Amino acid sequence: MLEGDEGSLAVFRNISVYRGDTLALDHINLRIAEGEHLAILGPNGSGKSTLIKTIFQECYPLATEDSHFSVFGRQRWNLAELRTRLGVVSNDPGLFGSRPITGREAVLSGFFSSVGLWPHLEVTPAMQARAEEVLKLMEAGHLADRCISDMSSGEARRLLVGRALVHNPCTLVFDEPSNSLDLFAQEELRQIMRHLAGVGIAILLITHHLSDIIPEIDRVIFVKDGRILQDGAKADLLTTSHLRDLFQVDLEVTVRKDFYHAW
Numbered sequence: 001m002l003e004g005d006e007g008s009l010a011v012f013r014n015i016s017v018y019r020g021d022t023l024a025l026d027h028i029n030l031r032i033a034e035g036e037h038l039a040i041l042g043p044n045g046s047g048k049s050t051l052i053k054t055i056f057q058e059c060y061p062l063a064t065e066d067s068h069f070s071v072f073g074r075q076r077w078n079l080a081e082l083r084t085r086l087g088v089v090s091n092d093p094g095l096f097g098s099r100p101i102t103g104r105e106a107v108l109s110g111f112f113s114s115v116g117l118w119p120h121l122e123v124t125p126a127m128q129a130r131a132e133e134v135l136k137l138m139e140a141g142h143l144a145d146r147c148i149s150d151m152s153s154g155e156a157r158r159l160l161v162g163r164a165l166v167h168n169p170c171t172l173v174f175d176e177p178s179n180s181l182d183l184f185a186q187e188e189l190r191q192i193m194r195h196l197a198g199v200g201i202a203i204l205l206i207t208h209h210l211s212d213i214i215p216e217i218d219r220v221i222f223v224k225d226g227r228i229l230q231d232g233a234k235a236d237l238l239t240t241s242h243l244r245d246l247f248q249v250d251l252e253v254t255v256r257k258d259f260y261h262a263w
Helices: 046-055 104-110 123-137 155-164 184-196 239-247
Strands: 008-020 020-035 038-041 068-071 084-088 172-173 202-207 219-224 227-233 253-256 259-262
Touching: 008 046, 020 046, 020 227, 038 046, 046 202, 084 155, 104 123, 123 155, 155 172, 155 184, 184 202, 202 227, 219 239, 219 259, 227 239
Parallel strands: 038 202, 038 219, 084 172, 172 202
Antiparallel strands: 008 020, 008 068, 219 227, 253 259
């Protein structure tokens, strides 16, 4: 049952979203509480990313008499202000391109939503201090003066997380975070998410990889064809039969050290 806007990260009531001529979200009803660790799972093209883009107000729902949508209890946001409460971790370590950018510059660029730093941008002492705090939190101080182009994909992803943390958001969104990562970097990323959850940052994970779902996440939402297929406790939904229905593939689910895996 949906509750009110108070204490909610996002509330969707009868929300539909078009991407061009395509109905990407179809009458979504959903409440995400502030501070909640949550995974949204579904096949490619299911509507997962559109749901997140709607929360970030990059996509806009149809306005109908019976629809209602809010983020942190408000229907309208200045996007710069929203970023101070809700950070997003890009799944593209190539975000910074080929221009020489150090790890410290990558983190600082989060204050400006820029690709690296440019001469016209004014970096204040407070920003510098916060960047150093984030580098320490991410155990990435040794990467501060190295070029992103000389880093592994796992090291670059660590700095992308740091870039999203500079505003000290209460929730971090990870959108398909393990794409392009090798097994070592995937494990490192999961440990980063666990660490952040442990220090009080809510994790909102969008994925189609079962093993990305860290033990701290208790609630799982299945999205398919633009609709909420199922919404409930992780232990109830991450079963062989449910996941076969979601992905339409023959698989088996196993659990090892509180992590779920599909074979």
